[in-house]
Amino acid sequence: MRRRRLVRAGHARTAGDRVSTAGLAVVMLVGLMLIAIVERTLLAGGIPPAVRLPALTPPDALPARAAPAVPPTSPPAVVELEPQVRRLTAAERTGAARAAYGVEPGAQPLAAATRFTQDRTWAFGTSVIPVPDRVPAMPQVALFLAHWDGSRWRMALSGDVGFRMLLRVVPTTLLAAEEIRALARFSVGPTGAPHLMLPWRVGDSWTMTALPQGNRPLASLTFDGGDGRVLAAADGWLYRFCAVPTGAALVMIVHQNGLATVYNRLTGLNGQSDGTAVRQGDPVGRIGAEHPCGGAVPDRPGLQFGLRQGTGDVAFNSMVLGGWIFRENKSPFVGWAERGFSEVTTGGVLPNFGPVDPQILSVPRPVPTPS
Amino acid sequence: MNPRPMDEPVTPKWLLPVLANVAIAVLAGTATPPGAAAVAAAQSFLLLYAGVFALVGMSLTMIVGLVATDRSLLGIRHRVLAQAVHRASSMAAMAFLVAHLVVKILAGHARAADAVVFRPTALGLGALAFDLLLMVMITGLLRAWFAAGTRPGLWRTLHVISYFAWPVAIVHGLTAGRQAAGWVTWGYVLSLVTVGLALLTRVLLVVRPVDPVREALEPDSPRRETSVRPTAVRR
Numbered sequence: 001m002r003r004r005r006l007v008r009a010g011h012a013r014t015a016g017d018r019v020s021t022a023g024l025a026v027v028m029l030v031g032l033m034l035i036a037i038v039e040r041t042l043l044a045g046g047i048p049p050a051v052r053l054p055a056l057t058p059p060d061a062l063p064a065r066a067a068p069a070v071p072p073t074s075p076p077a078v079v080e081l082e083p084q085v086r087r088l089t090a091a092e093r094t095g096a097a098r099a100a101y102g103v104e105p106g107a108q109p110l111a112a113a114t115r116f117t118q119d120r121t122w123a124f125g126t127s128v129i130p131v132p133d134r135v136p137a138m139p140q141v142a143l144f145l146a147h148w149d150g151s152r153w154r155m156a157l158s159g160d161v162g163f164r165m166l167l168r169v170v171p172t173t174l175l176a177a178e179e180i181r182a183l184a185r186f187s188v189g190p191t192g193a194p195h196l197m198l199p200w201r202v203g204d205s206w207t208m209t210a211l212p213q214g215n216r217p218l219a220s221l222t223f224d225g226g227d228g229r230v231l232a233a234a235d236g237w238l239y240r241f242c243a244v245p246t247g248a249a250l251v252m253i254v255h256q257n258g259l260a261t262v263y264n265r266l267t268g269l270n271g272q273s274d275g276t277a278v279r280q281g282d283p284v285g286r287i288g289a290e291h292p293c294g295g296a297v298p299d300r301p302g303l304q305f306g307l308r309q310g311t312g313d314v315a316f317n318s319m320v321l322g323g324w325i326f327r328e329n330k331s332p333f334v335g336w337a338e339r340g341f342s343e344v345t346t347g348g349v350l351p352n353f354g355p356v357d358p359q360i361l362s363v364p365r366p367v368p369t370p371s
Numbered sequence: 372m373n374p375r376p377m378d379e380p381v382t383p384k385w386l387l388p389v390l391a392n393v394a395i396a397v398l399a400g401t402a403t404p405p406g407a408a409a410v411a412a413a414q415s416f417l418l419l420y421a422g423v424f425a426l427v428g429m430s431l432t433m434i435v436g437l438v439a440t441d442r443s444l445l446g447i448r449h450r451v452l453a454q455a456v457h458r459a460s461s462m463a464a465m466a467f468l469v470a471h472l473v474v475k476i477l478a479g480h481a482r483a484a485d486a487v488v489f490r491p492t493a494l495g496l497g498a499l500a501f502d503l504l505l506m507v508m509i510t511g512l513l514r515a516w517f518a519a520g521t522r523p524g525l526w527r528t529l530h531v532i533s534y535f536a537w538p539v540a541i542v543h544g545l546t547a548g549r550q551a552a553g554w555v556t557w558g559y560v561l562s563l564v565t566v567g568l569a570l571l572t573r574v575l576l577v578v579r580p581v582d583p584v585r586e587a588l589e590p591d592s593p594r595r596e597t598s599v600r601p602t603a604v605r606r
Contacts, residue, residue, distance in 0.1 A: 016455030023459025024382065028390060030466040033417065034473055035394060036401040036410045041477045043402065161418075 076120045076148035078113075084153055085111035085144050089127040092157060096312060097129040097140040102213060106132045107294065110242060111144070114274040115174055121148040122174045126274070127157065128241045128250070131295035136211045136220045138264060138306040138313060139250055139293035141241050143183065145170060158187045159311030178256075179237050179275060185258025190309050194255045195355035196233040197280065198322030199263060199305060200226050202354040209302070210335055210346040217335030218316045218328050224302035225349070228287045232278045233261045233321065234355065239274050241293060248290035252308065253278060259314065264304035265291055280355060323353025414474055421471035426544045428464025429504070430562045432457055433537050437569050443576070465508055468501065493547035496539050503536035534570065538563060 089109035097105045113125035123146040131139050145166040146155035156162030167175075167184050175183070185191055200206055206225035213219030232238075236255040243249040251263045267288030272278070289301045298304075307314035316326035316335070324337040324344070336345045344350050400406040438444065439453035472486045481494065489499040510517070510529040517526035541559045545551050 014451075016452050019452070019455040019459045023462040026459075026463040027466040030417075030421075030463075030470050032394060032397050033410075033413045034470055036397050036406070037414045037417070037474060037477060039398055039401045040407060040410045040414070 074150060078120055081113050081123055081146060081153055082111045085125065085127050085146070085155060088155060088157060089129060089142060092160070093129055093140055093142060100140055100213070100313065101131055101135050101137045103132055103135060105129050117171055117174050122146070122171060124174055126239055126241045128293050130293055133294065134296050136296040137213055138220060138262060138304060139241070139295065141250065141252060141262070141308070143239060158183065163187045175275070182237055182254050182256050182258060186254045186260055187310055188258065190258035192257055194234045194257050194259055196261065196321045197355040198350060198352040199223070199230050199233045199261070199303065200352055201229065201231065202352050205349045205351040208337065208344060208346060208348055208350050212333065215330055216315055216328055217333055218326065220304060221306065221316065222302040222304050224287055224300065228301065230263055230266060230284045230287060230303050232280055232282045232284055234280045236278060238272050238276045238278050238284070240269065244292050246290065248288055248292045250293050251284055258309060260308045262306040262308050264293065265289065265298060265302060322350065323356035324350060417470050417474045418478055421467045421474060422544060425464050425467035425471050426540060428460050428467060429537055429540055430559070432461040432464055433533065433566050434562065435460060437566060437573065441573065461508070465504070468504065472501065493543060497543035497547060500536045500540035500543055503532050503539070507533045507536060
């Protein structure tokens with residue numbers, strides 16, 4: 001026996017043996033992780049019911065759905081909903097807001113449940129982390145979806161995996177099938193770029209001003225001019241944030257491909273409810289000087305305009321709007337819009353050519369040096 | 372020192388009892404608050420990356436497996452090493468694939484049936500790839516049994532299934548779940564093209580047309596693999 005052990009100990013381990021041992025070690029490590037995860041899941045009461053799916057059909061193939069027939073064990077605690085959304089927003093999005101605002105967000109998040117199913121077991125709404133005073137950044141906004149499982153609210157913010165999971169089972173009495181598809185794309189990330197126009201009447205020219213933030217020269221992009229009427233940049237679904245009785249609000253339109261356009265400092269909203277389907281060019285509101293979601297007081301009425309998807313803002317770099325390609329260059333730190341040989345930097349005037357196909361625009365040009 | 376005999380397992384005998392003890396320790400530690408926090412981190416990591424690691428492992432397995440069969444590129448020692456890498460990466464890939472399925476099911480992102488039942492969706496493609504890879508893995512483990520049987524070539528035919536399973540897994544990886552970065556997509560496309568070209572080269576190098584005259588004259592002569600590209604029928 002002793003001799004056999006010695007003989008075995010004398011065997012050379014080849015490079016192949018070492019590779020096999022490494023592979024085996026990975027398998028064992030993963031196996032140990034899995035038994036621990038299974039144990040934790042069992043200790044926590046099994047697979048979470050909020051995301052237990054009746055069918056894993058992607059949103060693109062969703063049939064019409066009704067609310068689950070199983071009655072809840074206790075009535076939905078609607079009064080707890082918005083405070084819970086505020087806590088969730090603060091826990092999940094404060095870091096992103098801090099990065100976007102450049103300072104610690106001071107105020108508590110604002111949340112508004114705007115839609116419920118008839119039995120009030122499903123809710124949909126908006127949340128936002130207000131911008132601190134004197135900071136010109138675009139407010140960090142999110143949509144939320146919540147489901148009362150009989151004992152508590154299960155909820156998720158747009159951009160989270162849970163949001164997409166809830167979208168798969170949300171009744172179509174709360175959200176229309178087309179809206180669910182757009183929101184799923186918005187939450188995961190847009191597929192391609194929609195044909196966006198600049199958010200005012202085609203043919204009119206507005207002044208572009210921009211303030212930098214972080215590594216983005218066009219982080220806070222503002223337009224003003226013309227008749228002051230703000231129009232939808234493309235077809236989509238409209239959501240309001242921070243709406244105040246004076247009619248001022250921030251509006252986000254989620255487009256069919258999942259990209260969203262954000263319109264801040266709007267006034268005179270013409271009464272569309274959340275989730276209203278809007279067409280490209282439909283009036284959204286008028287430019288204003290109010291700042292309902294907080295932030296710096298603007299020196300004149302204007303439209304703060306941004307792009308968004310999932311959990312964060314989308315840079316304007318390479319985006320095509322109104323027949324212009326927007327550029328955000330880090331070095332030299334400059335942002336501009338270009339079309340053919342025309343370039344418009346901050347303070348310049350941009351004519352809106354409408355939702356022009358990007359294919360017919362000029363190819364990217366060499367980066368200009370600041371004069 | 373002598374090299375390890377082929378019939379002796381790589382794993383020492385003490386490994387299983389040690390592993391059982393470690394598993395018991397992990398089960399006990401998981402029930403404690405720090406253990407729970409660590410498991411939550413592990414679960415979060417596997418939810419995000421187990422699928423990615425499985426796909427990368429599979430891609431490595433495919434590429435190394437293809438390289439290991441090529442006698443014109445590698446010598447015998449290197450081919451043996453490549454085969455070891457092929458086996459190790461396939462083991463790791465399958466482990467991550469199982470982890471991917473288990474954590475997704477436990478988190479409620481998928482049902483158990485979704486892991487194996489094919490549907491014409493991004494998720495269903497993953498199930499199809501898993502079914503095919505499971506077949507490849509099981510037949511791979513039974514290779515010795517096939518070799519001892521009456522139709523040893525059957526194993527190779529079954530192993531070719533991996534060439535179908537891998538692209539399906541890539542499509543699943545790129546279309547289900549979060550959106551892949553551009554470089555990730557291009558990386559997989561490059562892998563697919565590389566393996567496709569390597570496979571085409573191999574087919575052209577090792578398969579030669581049947582010579583009917585020679586077959587008639589030498590009916591018992593075995594068809595040997597050749598590294599010469601056939602350009603004309605030799606007489």
